[in-house]
Every structure is written in structure tokens, then in C-alpha cells.
Amino acid sequence: DTAVSQTPKYLVTQMGNDKSIKCEQNLGHDTMYWYKQDSKKFLKIMFSYNNKELIINETVPNRFSPKSPDKAHLNLHINSLELGDSAVYFCASSRRLAGRYNEQFFGPGTRLTVL
Amino acid sequence: GQQLNQSPQSMFIQEGEDVSMNCTSSSIFNTWLWYKQDPGEGPVLLIALYKAGELTSNGRLTAQFGITRKDSFLNISASIPSDVGIYFCAGFPSGNTPLVFGKGTRLSVIA
Numbered sequence: 671d672t673a674v675s676q677t678p679k680y681l682v683t684q685m686g687n688d689k690s691i692k693c694e695q696n697l698g699h700d701t702m703y704w705y706k707q708d709s710k711k712f713l714k715i716m717f718s719y720n721n722k723e724l725i726i727n728e729t730v731p732n733r734f735s736p737k738s739p740d741k742a743h744l745n746l747h748i749n750s751l752e753l754g755d756s757a758v759y760f761c762a763s764s765r766r767l768a769g770r771y772n773e774q775f776f777g778p779g780t781r782l783t784v785l
Numbered sequence: 786g787q788q789l790n791q792s793p794q795s796m797f798i799q800e801g802e803d804v805s806m807n808c809t810s811s812s813i814f815n816t817w818l819w820y821k822q823d824p825g826e827g828p829v830l831l832i833a834l835y836k837a838g839e840l841t842s843n844g845r846l847t848a849q850f851g852i853t854r855k856d857s858f859l860n861i862s863a864s865i866p867s868d869v870g871i872y873f874c875a876g877f878p879s880g881n882t883p884l885v886f887g888k889g890t891r892l893s894v895i896a
Contacts, residue, residue: 674827703883711871713828713886726883760827773818774884776827 673697674777676761682783683751690747691780693761701725702744703762703774704736713760719744720766751784758782791874791887798864799895806890807858808874816877817850817857818884823870831872832859864894 674695683689695702703726704716718726719738733749744761761777791808798804808817816835820828832843834850834857841848847860857876861868874887 711822711889711891713873715883718883762827773816773830773833775830776820778827779825 674761674763674775676759676777676780678780679778680781680783682785684785685751685753687751688747688749689751689782690745691759691761691782693744693746693777695742695761695763695775695777697763697775699763699765699775700741701764701766702738702741703764704744704746705760705762705776707758707760707779709757717744717746748782751782753784756782756784789874789876789885789887791890793890794888795891795893797893797895800864800866802864804861804864804868804892805858806872806874806892807856808876808887809856810876810878811855812878813854814857814876814878815854817848818875819846819848819857819859820873820875821870822873822889828873861892864892866894866896868892869894 677692701720703718705713706716707713716730717736722738735747738744758779758781760779762774764772764774789808789810818833819831821831822828832841832848837850837854838852839850845862850857871889871891873889875884
């Protein structure tokens, strides 16, 4: 199926640990994103990569480090996890035409719980 | 940063009723998108609007791009139980800026 996929779906870990979330898209898009959705369901962009280059880096603690090995993959590594990092993290992708953003397609989300 | 004001925050309606929700901004937007999020899933794109005044339908859903470019609405006709979920408006402000989301409208349908 053509889609944006994320692994794992659920991630439960202890405070202070380091964890990674993986994202892959087979839609042929050139831009990928990470969003954080808090308990009130508010969606906020964290990062965006276009052709493996970082183009958006919102005010996110530097414990969060995205890595894009190729256009189809964008992984999110989180160091020294804190309680406040508990949220649902969504990966998304889109095609960027003429330097402009276009509609984004989302993965199923990774629910991170930090204990 | 730019914000979208989405209303209502939540709605409880009877099955078969029509639903209307809207999104407003204090600044101009180039594109309006409407997404639906089911529990435990990611947002799914319902309708994309690209021009002021544009009216687009997707089955029982109809959305319009306001002529001032500062608002958009989504209507759902003859609601059914599977319409339950959170509906998000989102938009691209003028210029090359990332997607901005509204805070969502949580829809509950009573059978």
C-alpha cells in the first residue's frame, strides 16, 4: 500500500532513556515532517526535511534530533527522555513544488509514554 | 506565530443532522485543508482548497475557501456514526511558511 508508515506504534520507556522513532513514505514525496500532538490534540510542527535537508526547525529541545538518510525516510531520535515528552508523534510527507508547501499526508502516529 | 481559530470546539449531534464548522484567521491564507482524525490514527486529508471562493465537495462533505482568504468552513450533510472524530482545519499562510493547524472540532454523533 502507498502510505506513510511509522514504527513503533507504541513506545513506553523510562525517563532518561534514549529512543528512536522511524518513518518511511512510499508516495514519492520530497518533503517529510515530524509533528507532536499533545494531550489536548493540538498539532505542532517540529521539523521538516526537503530532499534530506533540514528546512524547518521549530523551537524544540536539542534532545530531539531528526535524521533523514534518504528522501523516503525521516527518523526522530530523542535523548534523555523527560515526562513532558509524552505525546503522540506524527510523521507526514508532501511534495514541495516551486519552493512552496503542499498538502501533507500523515502516518498513523507513535504514542510515546515516558514513565 | 500565526493561529487558526476553529469552532466549535466540540459538537454533539443526532444521526442524520447536518454539521457545520469553521476556521478563521487574522491573516490571509493561500491554501485551506480539512483533515479528520479517528481515535488512534493519524489525520486524513478530506478536502484541499486553493482559491478564494472555491467550493469543493467530497461525498457528503463540502468545504469553502472564504473570499477574504481569512476563513473556511466545512459542512457535513446527513451525519452518520462513522463521522465521529476530530476535524482539523489547516492552512498555508501567504508566502513559504509551514502548515498551521486549528485546534480541532470534536464531533460526536448520537445514533
